[in-house]
Amino acid sequence: MKRLLLLLSIALLAIKPGFSQSQEQLKVISYNIWNGFDWGKDDARRAELQQWVAGQQPDVVALQELCKYTPEKLKEDAKSWGHPYSVLLKTTGYSVGLTSRFPIELKEKILEGLHHGALHCQTNGIDFLVVHLHPGSIQRRRDEAKLLANKIDEIRKQNSRYMVMGDFNAHSPYDADLYDPNGSLLTRMKKGDKGKGLEGNLVDGDFDYAVISSFLSLPLGDVVRKHTQGMAQRGSFPGRALAAVNKEKPEELDKRKERIDYILVSPELEQQCVNAWVGNGEANWLLSDHYPVIAVFEANELQ
Numbered sequence: 001m002k003r004l005l006l007l008l009s010i011a012l013l014a015i016k017p018g019f020s021q022s023q024e025q026l027k028v029i030s031y032n033i034w035n036g037f038d039w040g041k042d043d044a045r046r047a048e049l050q051q052w053v054a055g056q057q058p059d060v061v062a063l064q065e066l067c068k069y070t071p072e073k074l075k076e077d078a079k080s081w082g083h084p085y086s087v088l089l090k091t092t093g094y095s096v097g098l099t100s101r102f103p104i105e106l107k108e109k110i111l112e113g114l115h116h117g118a119l120h121c122q123t124n125g126i127d128f129l130v131v132h133l134h135p136g137s138i139q140r141r142r143d144e145a146k147l148l149a150n151k152i153d154e155i156r157k158q159n160s161r162y163m164v165m166g167d168f169n170a171h172s173p174y175d176a177d178l179y180d181p182n183g184s185l186l187t188r189m190k191k192g193d194k195g196k197g198l199e200g201n202l203v204d205g206d207f208d209y210a211v212i213s214s215f216l217s218l219p220l221g222d223v224v225r226k227h228t229q230g231m232a233q234r235g236s237f238p239g240r241a242l243a244a245v246n247k248e249k250p251e252e253l254d255k256r257k258e259r260i261d262y263i264l265v266s267p268e269l270e271q272q273c274v275n276a277w278v279g280n281g282e283a284n285w286l287l288s289d290h291y292p293v294i295a296v297f298e299a300n301e302l303q
Helices: 002-014 034-040 043-056 071-080 138-156 173-178 184-193 210-216 223-227 230-234 242-246 250-255 267-272
Strands: 025-032 060-064 085-088 096-100 104-110 118-123 126-132 162-167 261-265 273-278 293-298
Touching: 025 043, 025 126, 025 162, 025 261, 034 043, 043 071, 060 071, 060 126, 060 162, 071 085, 071 096, 085 104, 085 118, 096 118, 096 126, 104 138, 118 138, 126 138, 138 162, 138 210, 173 210, 173 230, 184 250, 210 261, 223 261, 223 273, 223 293, 230 273, 242 250, 261 273, 261 293, 267 273, 267 293
Parallel strands: 025 060, 126 162
Antiparallel strands: 025 293, 060 096, 085 096, 104 118, 118 126, 162 261, 273 293
């Protein structure tokens, strides 16, 4: 009888897609690393970020702004945090990439119709779409969201486990009540956005929530929203590393935090998420102009 129960347990583990038989949790990180560490010139910051990621012991890492990166360079980063597998979107401009503890199957490099491009890979039974949307145009982001929504629709016909993660440069309707219309963030943005309309970053003096809303309606789950409260916890930009560049005090940067980086997941994965947060504490203050987004998924939360 004991032998039968043991065999049944092994069989149940074997049919759980998205997790290895010996794995109880899956930890993923999305991180915009800021101009590829100053286009490859800031080795010290690169080493510090590598050390931080290694300490997190992630299973999958999605990266944005891999400027002046080659597949070999991304492989070095991946190796530093224990990942033998990596894929780079491109070697020019603002690239994105994915690293993993598990073999990666490249599904598609999406370049047409996207400002920076997007990377679609599958690893450990989960489809990952790594994105970096247009930084300066609402209309362009809306167009990109439509294109990516079609890609996601194709993915979910084949797999119920998928994530879209990266720098969306867009704001969530879940955070709308957290932005003070007269606060330092919107006041600053209004000065530089006047008269731009949909070719800028504000609509009638407020953020555009249509882009993230379109992803949420697919539906995709915003895992950080469910595990955090307030912009102090959710803010992913600007990092304190910008203080010297912008000639601002760190406290001034903190006051105008906004959330533009996300991990959005399929309904099935949303049920498995046990924790999610933005790493905007002291350990990450100076590693990038963005803060990382982290999510943890539990294998035994399968329905």
